[in-house]
Amino acid sequence: MKRVFVVLLCSIALFSFSTACSTAGSTSESAKGKITLQYWTLFGGGDAEYMQQIVDKFNKTHPNIHVNNMQLDSTQYYTKLVSGVAAGRSPDVAISHITMMPELENLGILSPVDDIINETKVNVKWDDFNQNILKSSIFNGEHYSLPIDTHPFVMFYNKKYLKEAGLLDASGNPIIGKGPDGFLNFLQQLKEKLPDDVAPFSLSNGGDDPYRLWWALYFQQGAEGIVSKDLQRSALDMDKAIKAAQFIKDLYFKQKFIPRNIADFYQMFQTQKAAITMTGVWATGTWASTKGLDFGAMNIPNIFGKQVTWGDSHNLIFPVQKNPDPKKQKAALEFAKFVEENGQMWAQAGHVPANTTNWDKPDFTKLPYRKEYTKVASTVAFPRQTAEFGGIKDFMMEDLDTIWNGSVSPERAFKKLNNQINDLLKNSILK
Template sequence: MKIYKATVLVLVLSFLVVGCQSPLPDPVDPDTEITLEIWETYGEEERKVFLEIVDKFEKKHPNITIEAKNIKRGQKWGELQKGLATGDLPDIAKVDMEYVPTLAEARAIINLNYLGIDEEGDKYLKSAFESNRYQGRIYGVPKRVDTSVLIYNKSLFDKADLSYPLSSWDYEDFIEASLALTDSDVYGFAMSSRLEGVLPILLSHGASLTDEKSKEFTLNTEKAIEGLSLITSLHKEHATMEGAWLSDVTSSREGFIQQQYAMIIDCTDSLSRYEDEDLDFGVSTIPAGTSGAISSIKGNSMVILEDSSYPHEAYKFIKFLTSEEIQVFWAEKLGQIPVNSKAVSTINTDDNPILEVMLKQAEQTVPRPAILGYSRMEELVSREIKAALKGDKSPSKAIQDASDRVNEELFTE
């Protein structure tokens, strides 16, 4: 990967001032009092639950004090970059998964294999666990699972006298419902042209982004073209999807809130915004394509910084945070998908049918590919998807051009 490193390399070189892969310090004596600093970005409700978990951990490990520093979501990468440049870093940081490869490449975070993470691997949802693997090593652990689901407006379905989406839906069912829901005031479906929104449909048709063996960007396949062709047909042929990717058209999220769009595909961590709007909505799994109802892993991971004086104790906290007991506690309090596999079967979803659907979708996910420069890849692919949606390129041409650009910039040796 040489071409795109014009940007990434600057980050990597600056991190190397900090990250030098020195031997890990030994575990501290249980009687030695220490403080672990964690940088997190939780909102008010999540942070309250997180601090309850911190309290539980401190009671179990009285020699360890946790100092949790809350950083605004939009500032976390900037704060981390600044800390890497100055050496003012926490022991643990909550980071976007897309940055894990960059931090690992820079040797700024600890290879968790040194701490025994592979022995714990079967305790986690495989796709979420593998999303943190870079060059064969695990560098982070998600504190929960985020993925994409189909979200629908119950009131608009009732008005159209339609049954709500089922987990057995395929794309024929989806298109049929979209047609029935579309009228002068409502579009059956809306989505952005960002890869994040389009990816579940591509994956469900058998597309993939990378091939671990060939180290290439592998989107340019008939399966990906089939998926993108379906998406463009919703707009051009069936007229059930407004151009929510255009600057002068209401975005998919805002349009769903305003009840202009009956269905959207969105991430599970966005559901709270629709709850806050007091919308009567439901959630279903992604419609099944030729490869099933496949979605992708998203979200954040907990990483241990290379400069931590207490990596063993930091890892002890991460294991506690992702243990079955704590994951059940977290999921039932916040309605979020646990990363711990055993917790999935333990959670009581009787009073939370949305969480039940989310758990089912989590079982049908693929790992987020560890691409150095993921955001640039997403930018390049999204640009071509938008061209296809606007009719400027055919789906096959858009997929080919996206693949060529990504391979040239990110995968060329």
């Protein structure tokens, strides 16, 4: 018995060691002619599939380059990116949200794209990009990324349920009255007419999506921003922040339109257990491929005055390398251009391509809702370019979560948030 065990252990050790070596071998082998690029992404679900399709297509059409798409856990992504670069394990090309780029730039993670263009002579036509997004990817007059999309926060609705409740007009658009009352009334009517096991509104009880809704409602009231113009202090507008949070909190607790603590609110809408939901446009692709789900998408209702929503943008960045290899840089830039130019593939997930030449392609125009999305994309309220946005966002989500679970009042939560933001800006290590 013991001997069997020892043999087993040794063979496992040997086997894992040999596999370890074989992967190491394959990378060195590729140095002979084929360039291998490490590409880090943070996508999950439908996004992950469409991005993999783009990578596969690139690998097929570029026999000399192999892009290795490494999917990281989105919650730890930036931690891994920053510590990876610090540890000399930079990927050759990676995804970054545009709101996180000031932080990465401050940390010295990003290499300017213009330098790479000068060195590699790959031609990038900046005029083709959505200028609104492009502007945010420029620091000190230099390009630091190739934006690939905008992804605004929108509302999805189940056409069947809305129709049954008499809330669809002749052209198939939801009938929602003006202001807070109009929206609450709409949900109330749904609640009365829906079957018992179908909720009016599906949304998570914490984390990203209620935060996004809060963001939208805060800026709908004409709020200026979260931090002051000089990026030195918190500029949180207490009244507006509280009003927006209270409105959302009531949806859970007072009117009970949103069931609390749903494990998977996507699934709830997908399996037709909810009439509406709100999340990013990226859910479109997944739902379009769900059998029997007849849904529509629209801008989130204008509840507090201005038609504004939350949104962000995925960008391809080129992290700083210890020993930059011009061949790899060129290949990375070629790959980035390829992703740009195949924006219609990325749009299948739901995103609005940042490269506007994609907007006229038949593959893009034939997709439903996307035309609407291009308009919604221009109503996104972006945060000011502070390097602290990542930290501020962590605080915002933590404090908002305590409102959504009913343990802290909005007044107290925002007071705390205000102090946290000021402390963070004062004690920051990023200077």
